Amino acid sequence: MIFSSATFLFAFLPPVLFLYYLPIFRRQPEWEILKKNAVLCIASLIFYAWGEPVYVLLMLLSIYFNFTIVRDMQSRPDAPQRRKRLLVGAVLFNVFVLGFFKYYGFLIENINHLFSANLSVPQLSLPVGISFYTFQILSYVIDVYKGKCRVQNSLVSFATYVTMFPQLIAGPIVQYGDIELQLRQRKMSTRKFAAGVLFFIRGLGKKMIFANTIGAVYTEIAAGDASKLGAMTAWFGILCYTLQIYFDFSGYSDMAIGLGKMFGFNFLQNFNFPYAATSIKDFWKRWHISLSTWFRDYVYIPLGGNRKGTARTILNILIVWTLTGLWHGAAWNFVAWGAYYGILLLGEKYVYGKWLDRLPYLARRAITLFIVVIGWVFFSAESFSAAAAYLGAMFGRGAGFSDGTTLYYLLSNLFPFAVMSFSALGVFRKFPVAKNNNLRLLLQAVGYAVVFALCMVCLVSDSYNPFLYFRF
Amino acid sequence: MNSYRIKEIVCIVLLLVFIFVLAGRKTSSADAETVFKKASEAMDAEGLLQADNQKIVENFGILPKDYAGVYYMASDDVMDVRELLVVKVGDGDEDALLSAVRTHIENKINLFEGYAPEQAALLKKYRTKTKQGFVLFVVSEDTADVVKAFNRAV
Numbered sequence: 001m002i003f004s005s006a007t008f009l010f011a012f013l014p015p016v017l018f019l020y021y022l023p024i025f026r027r028q029p030e031w032e033i034l035k036k037n038a039v040l041c042i043a044s045l046i047f048y049a050w051g052e053p054v055y056v057l058l059m060l061l062s063i064y065f066n067f068t069i070v071r072d073m074q075s076r077p078d079a080p081q082r083r084k085r086l087l088v089g090a091v092l093f094n095v096f097v098l099g100f101f102k103y104y105g106f107l108i109e110n111i112n113h114l115f116s117a118n119l120s121v122p123q124l125s126l127p128v129g130i131s132f133y134t135f136q137i138l139s140y141v142i143d144v145y146k147g148k149c150r151v152q153n154s155l156v157s158f159a160t161y162v163t164m165f166p167q168l169i170a171g172p173i174v175q176y177g178d179i180e181l182q183l184r185q186r187k188m189s190t191r192k193f194a195a196g197v198l199f200f201i202r203g204l205g206k207k208m209i210f211a212n213t214i215g216a217v218y219t220e221i222a223a224g225d226a227s228k229l230g231a232m233t234a235w236f237g238i239l240c241y242t243l244q245i246y247f248d249f250s251g252y253s254d255m256a257i258g259l260g261k262m263f264g265f266n267f268l269q270n271f272n273f274p275y276a277a278t279s280i281k282d283f284w285k286r287w288h289i290s291l292s293t294w295f296r297d298y299v300y301i302p303l304g305g306n307r308k309g310t311a312r313t314i315l316n317i318l319i320v321w322t323l324t325g326l327w328h329g330a331a332w333n334f335v336a337w338g339a340y341y342g343i344l345l346l347g348e349k350y351v352y353g354k355w356l357d358r359l360p361y362l363a364r365r366a367i368t369l370f371i372v373v374i375g376w377v378f379f380s381a382e383s384f385s386a387a388a389a390y391l392g393a394m395f396g397r398g399a400g401f402s403d404g405t406t407l408y409y410l411l412s413n414l415f416p417f418a419v420m421s422f423s424a425l426g427v428f429r430k431f432p433v434a435k436n437n438n439l440r441l442l443l444q445a446v447g448y449a450v451v452f453a454l455c456m457v458c459l460v461s462d463s464y465n466p467f468l469y470f471r472f
Numbered sequence: 473m474n475s476y477r478i479k480e481i482v483c484i485v486l487l488l489v490f491i492f493v494l495a496g497r498k499t500s501s502a503d504a505e506t507v508f509k510k511a512s513e514a515m516d517a518e519g520l521l522q523a524d525n526q527k528i529v530e531n532f533g534i535l536p537k538d539y540a541g542v543y544y545m546a547s548d549d550v551m552d553v554r555e556l557l558v559v560k561v562g563d564g565d566e567d568a569l570l571s572a573v574r575t576h577i578e579n580k581i582n583l584f585e586g587y588a589p590e591q592a593a594l595l596k597k598y599r600t601k602t603k604q605g606f607v608l609f610v611v612s613e614d615t616a617d618v619v620k621a622f623n624r625a626v
Contacts, residue, residue, distance in 0.1 A: 005571075058490060065483035072476035093484070100491060105563075124494055126563065219535055223525035382537040 001050040003200075003255045004207050006459055008047075013259075016043040020263060021188075033185060037160040040263060044163035048129070055127035059163065062097060066090060066137050067158045070144050074151040083145065090141045098134045101127055106330035129169035131327055133162050135294055140176035142298055149180050157183045166259035170252045172270040172290035175297070179265065188264035196261025198448055203254030205451040206247040208458040210420050215244035217413050221405075222380070226389035230403035234393040236410060236417075241380050242373050243420045246275065249288070273426040275372070278364040279356060280344045283372060291327070295320050310350075317349075318342045328379070333387050337378040344371060500604035500626045504541025504560035507606060507625040512545065512556055514621035515614040520545045520554060532557070532572045539564035540605075553580065553591045556618065557609040566607065573600055573609045 001008050020039045025031035049056045073086040101124060108119050140161070143149040152158040161183060167174055221229070221237030229237070253270035260267045270289050277283035284292045300320045306313040318339070325338015348356065356364060377394070381387035392398060422428060512520075523544045525536045536542040540562025546555040559569060577598050584592040599615045601608040601622060608622045 054494070058487075061483055061487055061490065065480060065487075068476055068479045068483070072474075072480065075474075075476065089480075093487075097487070125561075125566070216529075216533070219529045219533075220526055223529045223536065386537075 001047050003252070003259075004204060004455070004459065007050075009459075012043075012047065016040075017262065019043075029185075034154065034156060036263075037154075037157050037183065040165075041156055041160040041163055044160070044165035044168060047165040048163065048168060055130075058097070058101075058127055058130075059133065060159075062094070062134070062137060063159050063162050064155070065093060066141060067152070067155055069093075070141055070151055071153070073145060087141065087145045091138065094134050094138050094141070098130060101130055103326075103330045132171050132173055133168060135173050135298075136162055136176070138298060139173075139294065143175070143177050149177050152180075152183070164260075164265075166256045166263070166265075167267060170249070170256070171288070172253055172256060172267055173294050174267055174290070175294065178268060182265050186264040192261050192264065196258045196263075198444075199258030199261060200255050201258075201448050201452050201455075203251040203256075203258060204455045206251030206254060208455040209451070210416075210423070211244050211247035211251055212458060213416055214240045214413070214420055215248065217409065218244055218380075221409065222390070226386070226393045227398050228403065229390075229393040229398040230400055230406050231394055231396045231398065232402040232406045233409060234390060234398060236406070236413075238373055238377055238380070238390070238394065239421075240413070240417070242275070242376050243417070243424055245376065245379075246271075246424050247420065273424075273429070275369055275424045276365065276426040277368050277372075278361065279353070279368055280341065280348055280371060283368055284341070284345075291324070295324055299323060314346055314350075317346055321345065331382075332384045333378045333381050336384060336387070337375055340375055340378065500560075500606060502560075502606070502626055504543055504558060504606070507560070507622065508543035508556070508558040510625035511558055511608060511610070511618050511622045514617040515554070515556065515610070515612040517545065517554075517556070519549065519552060520547050520556070532569075532576050534564075534569055534572050539569070551588065551591060553584065553595050553611055555609075555611050557607075558622070559607040561605050561607060566602065569607055570600060570602070573607075577609075577611075 001012060003009075016039065020036055020043075023032065024035055045056055045060075048059065069086055069090045073083050073090075076082055105124065111117055112119055140149070140152070140158075144151050152161070161174075161176065161179060164174075218237050218240035221233060221240070226234070250271035257267045257270070268290065272286040272289065274283050274287035277286050300316055303316045303319065304312055305316060321338045321342030322335060323338070324341070325334045325336070328334045328337070347353075356367070359367070374391070377391050378384075378387045381390055389398075523531075523546055525542075527546070528534065528536050528542055528544050531544070531546070534542070539559050541560035542557075543559075544555070544557045547553075557573070561569065577595060581592055581595045584595060586592075594613070595611055597613075597615055598609065598611045599619055601619055603623060603626045606622070606626050608619065610618045612618055
């Protein structure tokens with residue numbers, strides 16, 4: 001089930017909210033919160049099972065195993081070796097589950113290719129959201145081991161943390177420490193609920209009105225043969241993808257944050273105008289913040305971070321960014337995409353960072369955006385060779401400077417493209433809104449109502465409604 | 473052995489069983505083009521043309537590169553509603569595909585209902601079939617034969 005579907009909006013969400021807020025244990029707040037967690041957990045399992053009935057079992061197994069092993073680990077705090085063994089066991093279990101379902105086929109394909117072997121490639125579909133929930137579970141296991149968080153003794157609450165449908169299938173990756181207290185007590189209010197609704201509508205608008213519209217243009221351009229693409233069309237295509245992936249993913253994150261608020265949770269921000277970044281380091285502080293934070297906290301710092309000399313820092317950065325690429329998908333183009341950022345970050349850190357800092361603000365933004373757009377070519381392509389062919393087309397090795405469709409694509413999409421570009425670049429952030437409080441509220445209400453109405457129109461009429469980050 | 477250890481071992485055993493069961497699920501090794509050819513031979517396909525990727529994107533909103541193989545044919549004549557789609561799912565999202573097909577057919581039925589009752593009636597006879605990693609979608613008078621041919625080819 002996806003958020004931008006009639007099933008979710010009209011058949012799933014309203015009854016879940018009703019049951020969630022139905023007061024059963026008015027005088028026992030501890031029981032009431034447990035009931036709320038149980039409702040959320042069961043609803044989340046139904047939400048997940050809607051598209052993946054088989055893989056619910058895998059998720060439940062993973063939840064129960066990790067719940068048990070962490071309790072086991074904490075049952076003997078005076079035995080550090082035993083605790084360490086259990087931590088390693090838990091990490092291996094989770095890495096094995098993720099590795100098998102996500103990377104086993106990729107590994108076999110590469111072995112077959114390298115050694116001309118003929119091993120059969122398993123045709124397993126990727127369990128939706130496995131990369132997200134495995135990382136969440138790992139954050140719990142590691143944080144409890146390090147003593148940053150207390151062990152969770154309620155299986156229902158732990159399962160709620162892992163399965164929570166607002167962020168289950170496409171993040172943001174919520175670290176256990178950020179939500180530990182909220183699982184026991186959280187403040188729910190009309191104001192928070194209303195803020196959640198507005199967040200959700202904003203995200204839905206980004207997804208349905210912006211991402212789907214501009215994504216259809218890219219899909220049409222990319223569906224053709226790269227050797228027949230003119231440079232202008234290829235650039236326009238990848239710029240459309242640049243906008244699509246931002247509005248698609250940040251829209252989903254906004255919807256997740258909004259739904260979280262409706263259920264009384266506060267999730268951290270996942271996007272902060274990434275295309276307004278002035279360096280690659282800055283970009284990664286603004287794009288998919290929860291993922292880069294996770295890799296920093298659970299891979300980069302444990303590897304030694306920048307505390308063990310230059311050579312080790314370089315190695316650590318390359319490891320982290322190769323893993324970041326691989327996390328996005330089991331294919332060499334994702335590895336290349338991750339390594340690309342690793343190398344660029346090293347360049348900024350050790351080679352040209354100071355020179356970059358001296359450039360005018362707008363020049364730094366333009367250079368960063370150019371680098372990011374080139375990166376999306378590797379990300380969006382189905383293979384490394386397809387990425388190379390598309391890049392070739394962008395630099396005139398396809399059908400020259402322009403092809404017969406260039407003008408058509410540009411003219412027919414110029415207005416939405418311009419509006420979305422300004423929005424993604426953060427230009428509208430500084431747009432003056434009415435100073436009068438009542439007028440501002442009225443404008444806001446009308447604005448959100450219009451966005452919601454437009455989303456409903458898109459929902460009814462649009463067949464093009466993918467979610468890019470689902471496959472990760 | 474403490475109770476925790478027993479639970480942990482049970483979980484690991486169950487995980488391995490789960491993996492073996494899933495890995496043992498049958499997925500056809502047939503080639504998408506062959507299945508498409510067999511299915512199309514079972515229907516009256518005169519006047520239907522095999523569509524390119526852009527047409528597939530336009531009609532279904534799916535990106536062919538996300539699937540292991542996508543073959544589609546339809547007519548250029550707007551009043552001819554016959555069509556055939558065969559997809560080898562591979563790593564693609566089968567649910568998204570089926571949902572796209574449903575939206576496509578619902579839109580078409582809405583379009584024809586009211587002014588072209590014959591076409592609308594034929595559209596309502598559409599069939600989708602999933603089998604061993606393949607998805608079939610057909611609108612034709614020969615639906616039953618196409619499904620049979622599809623089953624045999626997969």
